[in-house]
Amino acid sequence: xxxxxxxxxxxxxxxxxxxxxxxxxxxxxxxxxxxxxxxxxxxxxxxxxxxxxxxxxxxxxxxxxxxxxxxxxxxxxxxxxxxxxxxxxxxxxxxxxxxxxxxxxxxxxxxxxxxxxxxxxxxxxxxxxxxxxxxxxxxxxxxxxxxxxxxxxxxxxxxxxxxxxxxxxxxxxxxxxxxxxxxxxxxxxxxxxxxxxxxxxxxxxxxxxxxxxxxxxxxxxxxxxxxxxxxxxxxxxxxxxxxxxxxxxxxxxxxxxxxxxxxxxxxxxxxxxxxxxxxxxxxxxxxxxxxxxxxxxxxxxxxxxxxxxxxxxxxxxxxxxxxxxxxxxxxxxxxxxxxxxxxxxxxxxxxxxxxx
Amino acid sequence: xxxxxxxxxxxxxxxxxxxxxxxxxxxxxxxxxxxxxxxxxxxxxxxxxxxxxxxxxxxxxxxxxxxxxxxxxxxxxxxxxxxxxxxxxxxxxxxxxxxxxxxxxxxxxxxxxxxxxxxxxxxxxxxxxxxxxxxxxxxxxxxxxxxxxxxxxxxxxxxxxxxxxxxxxxxxxxxxxxxxxxxxxxxxxxxxxxxxxxxxxxxxxxxxxxxxxxxxxxxxxxxxxxxxxxxxxxxxxxxxxxxxxxxxxxxxxxxxxxxxxxxxxxxxxxxxxxxxxxxxxxxxxxxxxxxxxxxxxxxxxxxxxxxxxxxxxxxxxxxxxxxxxxxxxxxxxxxxxxxxxxxxxxxxxxxxxxxx
Numbered sequence: 104x105x106x107x108x109x110x111x112x113x114x115x116x117x118x119x120x121x122x123x124x125x126x127x128x129x130x131x132x133x134x135x136x137x138x139x140x141x142x143x144x145x146x147x148x149x150x151x152x153x154x155x156x157x158x159x160x161x162x163x164x165x166x167x168x169x170x171x172x173x174x175x176x177x178x179x180x181x182x183x184x185x186x187x188x189x190x191x192x193x194x195x196x197x198x199x200x201x202x203x204x205x206x207x208x209x210x211x212x213x214x215x216x217x218x219x220x221x222x223x224x225x226x227x228x229x230x231x232x233x234x235x236x237x238x239x240x241x242x243x244x245x246x247x248x249x250x251x252x253x254x255x256x257x258x259x260x261x262x263x264x265x266x267x268x269x270x271x272x273x274x275x276x277x278x279x280x281x282x283x284x285x286x287x288x289x290x291x292x293x294x295x296x297x298x299x300x301x302x303x304x305x306x307x308x309x310x311x312x313x314x315x316x317x318x319x320x321x322x323x324x325x326x327x328x329x330x331x332x333x334x335x336x337x338x339x340x341x342x343x344x345x346x347x348x349x350x351x352x353x354x355x356x357x358x359x360x361x362x363x364x365x366x367x368x369x370x371x372x373x374x375x376x377x378x379x380x381x382x383x384x385x386x387x388x389x390x391x392x393x394x395x396x397x398x399x400x401x402x403x404x405x406x407x408x409x410x411x412x413x414x415x416x417x418x419x420x421x422x423x424x425x426x427x428x429x430x431x432x433x434x435x436x437x438x439x440x441x442x443x444x445x446x447x448x449x450x451x452x453x454x455x456x457x458x459x
Numbered sequence: 460x461x462x463x464x465x466x467x468x469x470x471x472x473x474x475x476x477x478x479x480x481x482x483x484x485x486x487x488x489x490x491x492x493x494x495x496x497x498x499x500x501x502x503x504x505x506x507x508x509x510x511x512x513x514x515x516x517x518x519x520x521x522x523x524x525x526x527x528x529x530x531x532x533x534x535x536x537x538x539x540x541x542x543x544x545x546x547x548x549x550x551x552x553x554x555x556x557x558x559x560x561x562x563x564x565x566x567x568x569x570x571x572x573x574x575x576x577x578x579x580x581x582x583x584x585x586x587x588x589x590x591x592x593x594x595x596x597x598x599x600x601x602x603x604x605x606x607x608x609x610x611x612x613x614x615x616x617x618x619x620x621x622x623x624x625x626x627x628x629x630x631x632x633x634x635x636x637x638x639x640x641x642x643x644x645x646x647x648x649x650x651x652x653x654x655x656x657x658x659x660x661x662x663x664x665x666x667x668x669x670x671x672x673x674x675x676x677x678x679x680x681x682x683x684x685x686x687x688x689x690x691x692x693x694x695x696x697x698x699x700x701x702x703x704x705x706x707x708x709x710x711x712x713x714x715x716x717x718x719x720x721x722x723x724x725x726x727x728x729x730x731x732x733x734x735x736x737x738x739x740x741x742x743x744x745x746x747x748x749x750x751x752x753x754x755x756x757x758x759x760x761x762x763x764x765x766x767x768x769x770x771x772x773x774x775x776x777x778x779x780x781x782x783x784x785x786x787x788x789x790x791x792x793x794x795x796x797x798x799x800x801x802x803x804x805x806x807x808x809x810x811x812x813x814x815x
Binding site: 172176179180183184207210211212213214215236238241242244246247248249250251327 | 528532535536539540563566567568569570571592594597598600602603604605606607683
């Protein structure tokens with residue numbers, strides 16, 4: 104099945120069009136999943152949709168702590184109680200928490216019904232909404248339970264992002280930078296041109312379209328992450344360690360900000376090992392330094408950071424740590440193993456470049 | 460991935476061989492799921508297995524009432540607590556309840572780990588263990604939550620079936636008859652030759668191998684049941700109605716027995732509508748009459764039975780009821796719609812043929 108990606112300024116109309124193609128759809132067979140936030144802020148933007156008018160709305164608690172089995176049961180129960188059939192369609196309207204949990208609920212209800220993602224944050228538009236990774240947290244572990252199942256359609260509308268707080272814009276843009284780097288030199292140049300202090304919406308839409316298509320292309324080549332999909336881990340081995348350290352200090356760090364820092368670390372390593380161009384490295388580092396908060400670690404934390412990297416679930420050996428690196432923008436090398444010494448050197452240079 | 464089917468008299472050796480192919484498997488990364496019955500009666504047959512010796516055993520309550528979300532959570536929790544990784548393997552040792560629930564647990568743990576089914580009843584060997592339908596009951600509905608995921612390997616050993624009670628033998632043999640009918644005239648002739656009162660194990664093994672391969676072939680052609688897989692519904696529209704009526708009367712009917720009765724109803728309809736050969740119809744009906752308990756319904760229940768058929772989840776329209784029929788053994792016609800009058804006529808003849 105080819106996944107439809109719809110970029111629009113009118114998500115209500117896009118939803119009706121996406122559903123119009125279906126024959127014999129019975130009234131009441133559409134379910135819209137929201138969390139408390141998206142029910143309040145985003146659902147009103149669908150009020151002109153004819154399909155949404157007769158949909159059943161399911162609302163779960165907001166935040167990652169609600170991405171759990173109890174919310175999942177609540178969604179399944181509402182689908183059953185609401186008479187959902189194999190022909191029903193679920194619309195996940197929200198950030199990554201809603202699209203992850205709703206996608207998993209849909210993937211497993213009667214062994215799978217179709218679902219449409221309408222991501223309402225920049226981060227979920229460029230990251231969670233596309234790629235088919237669905238799931239919930241379990242036993243304190245992130246995404247411990249889940250499945251691979253692509254949304255039939257993803258509707259991406261800048262209508263939701265025009266009023267995002269600056270922090271959320273930054274967080275989403277970390278993933279945009281990553282996609283540009285694994286795509287091409289032109290995409291990097293385009294991504295770095297933006298003024299994040301005063302975003303031009305038309306410019307953001309163009310960058311966003313390109314960014315989401317990069318992810319879709321990579322996922323299509325390797326949906327179950329046996330190989331090239333690991334390109335999407337660029338920046339993430341370091342980023343997950345930065346997030347874990349921040350969590351340990353009870354000062355959580357937004358995912359996309361950790362990714363921006365992690366990208367600099369991985370590009371440093373890419374430069375040292377694979378000759379990634381120095382000028383691009385410095386351009387990306389300047390962009391991150393100028394727009395993002397500085398990372399908060401010193402050389403005293405290198406041991407803790409490499410330990411977090413060693414226990415990352417991407418890692419398959421206890422001896423060396425697995426990175427995705429680049430020899431140039433768009434030139435991907437997955438499964439690069441690095442020693443603690445190399446990682447420490449890269450963290451040193453990261454701190455120099457980002458001024459922390 | 461091609462699924463391996465192993466027919467063996469030594470399931471312990473077969474399990475070790477199936478696992479030997481894997482490189483770098485860590486000790487302790489094997490989990491064996493059993494229910495209270497299979498833990499007691501079947502696990503001892505694996506005691507010679509080297510792999511099973513260092514496996515962690517998970518035991519859940521037996522019976523369909525335990526095929527629920529609480530047992531599923533218990534399995535997921537034990538996998539997490541036992542340090543299962545993406546490289547771990549789960550062995551489901553039991554009847555259809557264990558292979559369905561265990562398959563779903565494995566399909567969703569860390570977005571999917573590999574699993575091996577070792578069916579311990581004849582019914583699960585010919586039905587649940589192959590075909591990738593996994594799941595649990597939810598909100599009182601059978602298999603309401605689940606996914607499609609094939610076991611990597613299915614190990615079928617008559618060692619488990621030699622001591623089956625007669626009722627369980629009959630139940631499994633209903634599905635054997637179905638597979639023979641959708642396969643070929645030769646398979647039907649072979650299946651009808653057995654003496655169910657005094658089973659020759661060698662003969663049963665041969666029939667079983669042929670039967671399981673029929674299911675595997677059909678599933679491989681259409682894993683997600685968009686078309687030809689519905690061939691496997693032969694006999695099942697009527698069978699599910701017979702089971703529902705029996706359940707309503709609080710006298711539950713074993714699935715395979717309902718299937719045997721349902722096959723006769725569907726062959727009658729196949730004869731009336733598609734010219735299915737009268738002699739084969741009578742041979743099958745005689746076999747069912749001679750070996751199975753007679754169905755327990757009269758013409759007064761025809762309305763209730765057709766209502767149950769109308770609400771079957773296989774049915775996609777409220778006006779007509781969907782059947783899989785045959786114009787001859789091996790000549791399948793899916794999506795045949797029948798009216799209430801045609802169904803009543805077929806039920807009349809079923810009662811005549813089965814002497815009820």
